[in-house]
Amino acid sequence: MTTMKAARIHEFGDFSVIRHDTVPLPRPAPGEVLVEVAATSFNPTEAALRAGMLQGFLPVDLPHTLGWDVAGTVAGTGTGAQGFAVGDRVVGWLDSGAAAEYVRAPAAVLVPAPEAIPLANAAALPLAGLTAWQAVFEHGKAAAGQRVLVNGAGGGTGGFVTQLAKYAGAEVLATAGARSAGAVRRQGADQVIDYTAGPVAASLDGPVDLLLNLVPLSSRDAAALAPLVRPGGRVVSIATPIEPPAGAEVTAMHMVARNDPAQLGELVRLVEAGAVAIDISGSRPLSDLADVHRLSEAGLTRGKVVIIP
Numbered sequence: 001m002t003t004m005k006a007a008r009i010h011e012f013g014d015f016s017v018i019r020h021d022t023v024p025l026p027r028p029a030p031g032e033v034l035v036e037v038a039a040t041s042f043n044p045t046e047a048a049l050r051a052g053m054l055q056g057f058l059p060v061d062l063p064h065t066l067g068w069d070v071a072g073t074v075a076g077t078g079t080g081a082q083g084f085a086v087g088d089r090v091v092g093w094l095d096s097g098a099a100a101e102y103v104r105a106p107a108a109v110l111v112p113a114p115e116a117i118p119l120a121n122a123a124a125l126p127l128a129g130l131t132a133w134q135a136v137f138e139h140g141k142a143a144a145g146q147r148v149l150v151n152g153a154g155g156g157t158g159g160f161v162t163q164l165a166k167y168a169g170a171e172v173l174a175t176a177g178a179r180s181a182g183a184v185r186r187q188g189a190d191q192v193i194d195y196t197a198g199p200v201a202a203s204l205d206g207p208v209d210l211l212l213n214l215v216p217l218s219s220r221d222a223a224a225l226a227p228l229v230r231p232g233g234r235v236v237s238i239a240t241p242i243e244p245p246a247g248a249e250v251t252a253m254h255m256v257a258r259n260d261p262a263q264l265g266e267l268v269r270l271v272e273a274g275a276v277a278i279d280i281s282g283s284r285p286l287s288d289l290a291d292v293h294r295l296s297e298a299g300l301t302r303g304k305v306v307i308i309p
């Protein structure tokens, strides 16, 4: 086999710019392995990349193969690639485009995939799981006994955020609409607030120690959430920044997730231990990737969608 299918963009634009190209099979460079892709997963940030909105801080050359997450099986090794052999099941966050049948990957960014779940489902873990880990532990500093409000718990990142905040020992109050409320409860949320039913503040019994915002918001909705945090508390947003009211003594930040294989290894261990479950809402073939982008941008996806080549 010398060629493979890959989902690529040759220009920036709406979902229709995603093409299914036949391209040469990649060859692993020194320190890299070749991974036969079991699945990648959809992340909404990649729709922003596809639209050309990330060129300012995450520029890509065209044509560009989509797919940051990978779960798959090592199919070949480059010289000096340490730690993996042909046949090993791996998972990781890549820049080399995993929306394809094969992808080359630096061995150093891969970790063994969890054995406890289907390999394809593990593709949902890297980017969303690492974003959640860094929001909850690094920036949010969630701790036992705290009250944590997760805004946007029904999404692909939110499922991990809720479970990791519970793992930290926090009381978790989570916003979700009707389609996600059951999943968010199963993930351990102590209270599920229907954000479609009225202001979140009206359903909260007192302020929270930490607000984790996972939703692009209007400035009015962002301003309504800001006063819900107690003095000395924290706000971490992965989407719209939330500014605390003047003099509120609340630490607020917007974060951008980074690849961290050690943290991914910790997440895999939590999945193996049954402490973190992966909320897979759908599994679609690679040829449907443009449709998944369309559905996400129309607000019609929830949880994680895995993409199978």
Ligand SMILES: NC(=O)c1ccc[n+]([C@@H]2O[C@H](COP(=O)([O-])OP(=O)(O)OC[C@H]3O[C@@H](n4cnc5c(N)ncnc54)[C@H](OP(=O)(O)O)[C@@H]3O)[C@@H](O)[C@H]2O)c1
Residues within 6 Å of the ligand: 043, 044, 045, 127, 128, 131, 151, 152, 153, 154, 155, 156, 157, 158, 175, 176, 177, 178, 179, 180, 181, 195, 214, 215, 216, 237, 238, 239, 255, 256, 257, 258, 296, 301, 302, 303
């Ligand atoms: N800064 C970073 O490093 C970083 C990393 C990853 C993602 N992101 C960004 O963070 C956002 C979330 O990512 P994701 O993967 O979780 O997205 P996602 O899976 O597309 O999130 C969809 C979910 O958002 C929920 N939602 C929509 N409007 C809401 C509202 N007003 N209040 C509460 N929930 C609402 C919906 O919940 P229901 O189903 O309950 O209606 C839906 O399930 C995206 O904008 C993404 O681009 C940023």
